[in-house]
Amino acid sequence: MPHAKGRLAPEWAGYIRVRLKTRGFMGSTEPVKDIRSPRPPSRLHQVHVESRTRVEFKDITSLVQRIVSESGVQSGTCFIFIPHTTAAILINENDDPALQKDLDNFLKTLVPRDNSYLHNDGNCDAHLKAALIGSSKSLLVAGGRLILGRWQGVFLCDFDGPRRRELMIKVVPD
């Protein structure tokens, strides 16, 4: 948009002021900081999710989206971390529940519960499944919404339930 000759466009005015303040007239090797719009601090959200069976794939997409919406972040990154050794975070199809059963069966063939393991407290299979899936995911946020494919959802996978699981979520603006 055109503006009066000899005047700074409003969006540049704050920047120039900051530049003069931080560098001075003699110049300096200090990096120039643009502090016009300081980033709001991101808060760590701790929520609890309960599983009801030993192995459960719990869809937490709407829970995570709610936290993103409450954070007010329009564009940024959403970090999801689960601080447990027998649970994991998965992104996959959340449309057909049969897929969760298939995934359960697939992981059972890879890591049968009754194998002889060195870690013999009865839940070694759960540790190994959690190690395969992973304990964290990062998702992009645009327009205040998680970016997910049409069929994708976020799951908390419990491999040694039923338990009350802790979930940590942080939404960081760009």
Ligand code: ZN
């Ligand atoms: Zn164990």
